[in-house]
Amino acid sequence: MNVNSIxxxxxxxxxxxxxxxxxGSAAQSYxxxxxxxxxxxxxxxxxxxxxxxxAQKMNEAWGQQIIPDNRPGAASIIGAQAAAKAAPDxxxxxxxxxxxxxxxxxxxxxxxxxxxxxxxxxxxTAFSPIILVVDAASGPKSIRELIQRARANPGKLxxxxxxxxxxxxxEMIKSMANVDMLNVPFKASAGTVQxxxxxxxxxxxxxxxxxxxxxxSGKFRVLASLxxxxxxxxxxxxxxxSEPEFAGFDVSVWLGLVAPAGTPPDIVNKVQQETLRIxxxxxxxxxxxxxxxxxxxxxxxxFTSFIRAEADRWAKxxxxxxxxxx
Numbered sequence: 001m002n003v004n005s006i007x008x009x010x011x012x013x014x015x016x017x018x019x020x021x022x023x024g025s026a027a028q029s030y031x032x033x034x035x036x037x038x039x040x041x042x043x044x045x046x047x048x049x050x051x052x053x054x055a056q057k058m059n060e061a062w063g064q065q066i067i068p069d070n071r072p073g074a075a076s077i078i079g080a081q082a083a084a085k086a087a088p089d090x091x092x093x094x095x096x097x098x099x100x101x102x103x104x105x106x107x108x109x110x111x112x113x114x115x116x117x118x119x120x121x122x123x124x125t126a127f128s129p130i131i132l133v134v135d136a137a138s139g140p141k142s143i144r145e146l147i148q149r150a151r152a153n154p155g156k157l158x159x160x161x162x163x164x165x166x167x168x169x170x171e172m173i174k175s176m177a178n179v180d181m182l183n184v185p186f187k188a189s190a191g192t193v194q195x196x197x198x199x200x201x202x203x204x205x206x207x208x209x210x211x212x213x214x215x216x217s218g219k220f221r222v223l224a225s226l227x228x229x230x231x232x233x234x235x236x237x238x239x240x241x242s243e244p245e246f247a248g249f250d251v252s253v254w255l256g257l258v259a260p261a262g263t264p265p266d267i268v269n270k271v272q273q274e275t276l277r278i279x280x281x282x283x284x285x286x287x288x289x290x291x292x293x294x295x296x297x298x299x300x301x302x303f304t305s306f307i308r309a310e311a312d313r314w315a316k317x318x319x320x321x322x323x324x325x326x
Contacts, residue, residue: 027270030270047255053287054066096119097253102311116308128207133222147245169226
């Protein structure tokens with residue numbers, strides 16, 4: 001090996017060492033100014049509440065202002081685009097919704113961001129089980145009875161949904177049970193609840209908080225949870241997967257923190273570790289339970305794999321349902 005080759009190797013090694021030192025130094029001093037967490041949904045919802053709870057705890061731990069920044073609209077696309085274009089320095093994060101990263105790629109022909117390339121996954125933060133709810137007076141008393149009604153009246157039973165996740169969950173139910181039912185889309189949970197109250201739909205698929213007051217009053221009846229995870233506020237509720245047609249069925253709405261692609265790994269890891277610490281706090285668990293969220297948490301690598309698996313799963317459901325990208 002000649003002198004020039006040795007010099008190039010030494011130069012390369014020195015450059016790599018400098019980069020690693022700079023990243024480590026950045027993580028040690030991070031954050032030294034306010035951090036913005038983009039929320040691609042309106043204020044007041046579960047995503048907003050979760051983000052603000054985490055932001056407050058980060059503020060207390062780090063002594064820096066953590067700013068929740070609501071950027072709702074266009075099925076979370078507006079917020080995601082803003083996060084994707086932000087500087088990859090750790091001072092802009094996003095509380096992504098499942099549709100942001102796993103559903104939108106198959107629901108929209110052109111996105112102004114690439115879920116796989118434009119973000120550095122940090123950790124899955126929480127998930128919300130979806131429940132199947134009917135009118136207590138006129139609705140079926142079990143999933144078995146619901147399926148029997150659907151088979152006896154093809155194309156006539158209607159179900160209300162307020163998000164892409166719940167709509168696609170309904171499509172999975174139709175496919176696995178081999179029944180024909182009509183989806184009635186609403187803009188949000190308030191619409192689905194009102195739809196069931198006015199009997200414009202036969203059942204709804206939504207999160208626990210949406211109709212909990214009517215469930216407790218006896219106006220609504222919950223037939224099943226679409227998630228395999230027990231719901232503390234609805235003890236003893238059967239999982240949809242307990243029915244033969246739905247073996248393996250496990251669907252919930254999930255949320256997770258991401259940063260712009262290129263954010264230093266040490267900063268990503270620091271945010272991940274702090275987020276997991278916060279999610280394990282008893283008062284945080286209690287606050288999340290009140291809005292129907294169950295704390296999650298995983299490593300950046302695990303979250304990356306999870307996002308890809310979810311994107312693949314929903315792509316198949318969307319194709320099978322014949323839903324054309326907008």
